[in-house]
Amino acid sequence: MAQSAPSQHTLAPTIDSRAVLAWYDRHARDLPWRVAPADRARGARPDPYRVWLSEIMLQQTTIAAVRKYFAAFTTLWPTVRDLAAAPLDDVLVQWAGLGYYARARNLHACARAVVERFDGVFPTSAAQLRDLPGIGDYTSAAIAAICHDEQVAVVDGNVDRVLARFRALEKAVREEKPLIRAAVQAAVPARAGDFAQAMMDLGATICAPRRANCLLCPLEPDCLGARSGHPLAYPVPPAKAEKPRRHGHAFIIRHPEGKVFVRQRGPKGLLAKMTEIPGSPWQEDEAEPAFPFAADWRAVGAVTHTFTHFHLALSVWMARGDHPLDEGWWADETRLDNEALPSLFRKVLAAAGIS
Ligand code: SF4
Numbered sequence: 011m012a013q014s015a016p017s018q019h020t021l022a023p024t025i026d027s028r029a030v031l032a033w034y035d036r037h038a039r040d041l042p043w044r045v046a047p048a049d050r051a052r053g054a055r056p057d058p059y060r061v062w063l064s065e066i067m068l069q070q071t072t073i074a075a076v077r078k079y080f081a082a083f084t085t086l087w088p089t090v091r092d093l094a095a096a097p098l099d100d101v102l103v104q105w106a107g108l109g110y111y112a113r114a115r116n117l118h119a120c121a122r123a124v125v126e127r128f129d130g131v132f133p134t135s136a137a138q139l140r141d142l143p144g145i146g147d148y149t150s151a152a153i154a155a156i157c158h159d160e161q162v163a164v165v166d167g168n169v170d171r172v173l174a175r176f177r178a179l180e181k182a183v184r185e186e187k188p189l190i191r192a193a194v195q196a197a198v199p200a201r202a203g204d205f206a207q208a209m210m211d212l213g214a215t216i217c218a219p220r221r222a223n224c225l226l227c228p229l230e231p232d233c234l235g236a237r238s239g240h241p242l243a244y245p246v247p248p249a250k251a252e253k254p255r256r257h258g259h260a261f262i263i264r265h266p267e268g269k270v271f272v273r274q275r276g277p278k279g280l281l282a283k284m285t286e287i288p289g290s291p292w293q294e295d296e297a298e299p300a301f302p303f304a305a306d307w308r309a310v311g312a313v314t315h316t317f318t319h320f321h322l323a324l325s326v327w328m329a330r331g332d333h334p335l336d337e338g339w340w341a342d343e344t345r346l347d348n349e350a351l352p353s354l355f356r357k358v359l360a361a362a363g364i365s
Pocket residue numbers: 172175176216217222223224225227228229230233234235236241
């Protein structure tokens with residue numbers, strides 16, 4: 011009787027975790043929150059506070075960008091208790107520039123929850139970690155695996171890409187998430203923490219977004235992407251949805267004594283409670299500027315900024331004077347680093363030559 015063709019799943023290669031770990035033992039990146047594999051083999055364990063902090067900071071940001079923030083946070087607040095005791099405003103000031111400010115608020119709320127609910131000790135299982143503010147599936151799995159060798163799949167964007175190439179997946183990653191997770195889960199060895207970090211390192215250094223060094227890769231013997239001769243054809247790009255564009259005006263009021271007027275944004279929504287340069291609402295249609303008071307307003311530039319869900323184009327206006335608005339304060343131009351000013355408003359100030 012003729013045999014039926016094997017399904018794609020039976021043809022799909024499996025991850026050789028021993029080869030991955032052997033590669034990691036030689037090539038693990040040196041990171042300030044990481045315990046090197048040799049030290050780990052000798053019994054050293056990572057500090058969950060540092061692992062958690064790094065994972066929150068690394069969400070949608072590069073390691074190069076995170077290093078200085080990580081150093082500043084761990085110097086100012088060496089333990090989760092220190093961070094929990096810090097005023098939220100101080101945390102937001104230190105976070106300024108990393109973007110995604112809801113994450114900083116969740117970071118602070120999470121530190122408090124760990125102190126209040128767990129006496130300052132992070133829970134050890136992914137399931138318990140997931141109950142904490144700002145910790146989702148990925149971060150809970152990463153902390154549990156890295157700190158406690160829980161055998162859970164840790165799948166970040168790097169690992170998605172490695173698997174898309176390894177299996178030569180024909181659909182976009184977002185459609186293949188369950189398959190990718192299952193493939194990684196099936197391969198997780200007892201050294202779950204090292205394996206998780208090895209897969210992240212592979213994606214960051216060998217199977218990188220714009221190059222694949224297949225000859226150096228421990229997955230190469232089984233990799234369908236390498237075999238295809240075109241590993242960079244994977245992951246298959248998703249169909250693009252155009253982001254909407256919004257428009258607005260920013261009004262810089264510049265005091266003769268070298269200050270600018272700033273205020274706090276509202277308690278909800280985008281960039282909530284952060285410091286801002288006053289301005290108009292952001293809307294789909296372009297509108298004439300409604301200046302907050304009569305003055306010699308001059309156009310000094312334009313700024314574009316991309317948020318997760320839309321592009322923003324701001325026209326930047328400036329007037330000189332000592333006329334404050336109802337709510338807000340004068341910020342010394344030489345001390346703007348002390349303000350929780352998001353990147354957008356730093357760009358606005360830079361457009362006017364203030365930075
Ligand atoms: S062999 Fe090449 S394409 Fe396959 S996982 Fe390794 S670097 Fe990526």
